[in-house]
Amino acid sequence: MIKEIRYKNFKALRDATLPLGRFTLIVGANGTGKTSALNSINILKSPESFSWNDIVSAGADQDTVVSISLDSINWLWQWKYSQGYVDEEYEDEMEKGMAKILKELAEEPFSDFHVFSFDPEKISQSVPINSEKTLRNDGGNLAGILDLLKDTEPERWKELNDALEDWFPEFDQILFDRNDDGKYVVLRTKIGKHKIKAKDLSDGTRLALAYLTLAYLPDPPKIVAFEEPEKGIHPRLLKNIQEAMYRLAYPENYGEKREPIQVIATTHSPYLLDLYKEHPEEIVIASKDENGVHFERLIDKPHYEEVIQDAPLGEIWYSGILGGVPAHV
Template sequence: MIAAVQFRNFKALRSTGVKLAPFNLVLGPNGSGKTSLIQALLRLRSLAGLAPATEPPAGGGGPRIDFAFAAPFQDIGVSLGCSPDELVCNVLSVSRPPGPAGEALWEELRLRLRTIRAYLFDHYAMAVPAKPADAPELASNGGNLAAVLAHWQEHEPAAYAALGAEFCRLMPEFAGLVLRPGPGGTVELCARLQANGHECITAADFSQGTLYQLAILVLAFAPAPPAVVCLEEADRGMHPRSFRELRDTLYRLSYPRDEGMDRAPVQVITTTHSPYLLDQFREHPEEVILASKQGTAATFERLSDRADILELMKEAHLGDLWYSGILGGVPGE
């Protein structure tokens, strides 16, 4: 949905842009703009709910973020103007086709932008029993995971059954998910063990990676997912041998037709520091964005834009090429 983002004097992103695909894996050293990209999208979501300014953001050297969009919104441009200290971006400017048709197109896009979501999962919060009223949308930290699953069990049984089956396939030690009453009117999540179907392990005893993988499955199997999903470190807590399954789960969001689903694709932007996860994208370098930092200035580069990438991949794995510094996007020495 979002085709490109251009930054000017926003945090470390002094003069750079990035083209976005349906799926985007962003990697680079700390302070190279990965989180700033997600923050820009969240600010776009917030300001999309307000009336646009009558004048575009002021020129000069002030911070500014420009957004371009894919069809059918390719004729709409959105700019965010920020305060000089870069702490507040509160001026929204929209260019669109004139007349009622342009207004209707912007209204449709605006509603989609309002569904942008970002997640940084907290396994401690996810393991706590949740109140059913906290459903049905997954919280940004995943803290209402049990409530969302309980809501699905009652109101979206097909999605709940499909998620449960996939969870057990990925985690064969479990025979199924169980939701039971918890203290104070909450609902508690647990899972039955395959070896002993009568024993139920509570979410508090799940591994960190198990909770994260379950939360990502909730996003992937959601009947009505957001238009854009941003994930900070989607691979946290997971063994590298599970990264192919992680990639395929996220692909379910971006490429629903490949899974036989009739819904709009979800644009995914996820960050990582893992060369092992990068290795899973050898066949799709167009989905990889390298963030680099020289001094105080950060830049983005799509891996497929490198003229030498195909030759380099003949010599080594992508993860090795990145880790060694050949591709850039590593901490300065």
């Protein structure tokens, strides 16, 4: 598990440390480096996809450093390149260096890191009959992964369908149908047993189905991130989305035998934040001032219990007292 990531001159993160737990919810205004923080792990995963300009802070005249502390092996990894090396020749050197490091770290958890940003259109697309065995970051191949689950994990498949009924009481079964492009998901209505094609479901239902599926996979990625999981989801379903993320992060609480997955999510939703009142240790506030972006765990704010008391956490955050809200001119 990644314990913390430290940044120097990395995109919007000029000098910041992001503390992470098994589950971390980052709240903050736009432009407070939440996406950059997630992308930093992506860069370690596939450095060849990024150039120096993708990494360095604008106008930075010092080294860029991203340090990742992993508590499982208590090991700090550092990547450092001088600003003086910024030219084509040294970009190549950088990529060589990164490739070498990546090879060494191939077994490390962040080599299996995915930032999921589900797209309703992709979720409902037909997939080839013999499709790949992973859920794509945009939710593509949902039909393929669900069909595989049905064939190989009958118990999980039943649990998933039970959960579907809980999330969407109007449906009782996930089924599949075919067209010229392959197979696609359909949901069967409880009343009337009508089959509703995935493409005819609401965006929110499709998105929620992708979260639900990921939570019930037998072998999800080791680290997953969700950018604004509230997007397109009715506020009342956020409790279910929270449960899906918790199922990944705390499998033992849900009767799962697999290893915990590290989950990092970002949000702008007071409603989602309200659900974490009992777990302030899971909340990180991203804020920005004249010195740049800062990350701070809610639990590290002095007197935080006294200040918050029994008020809704989302409201407190929205008020601006916690920071992590847009500054006004």
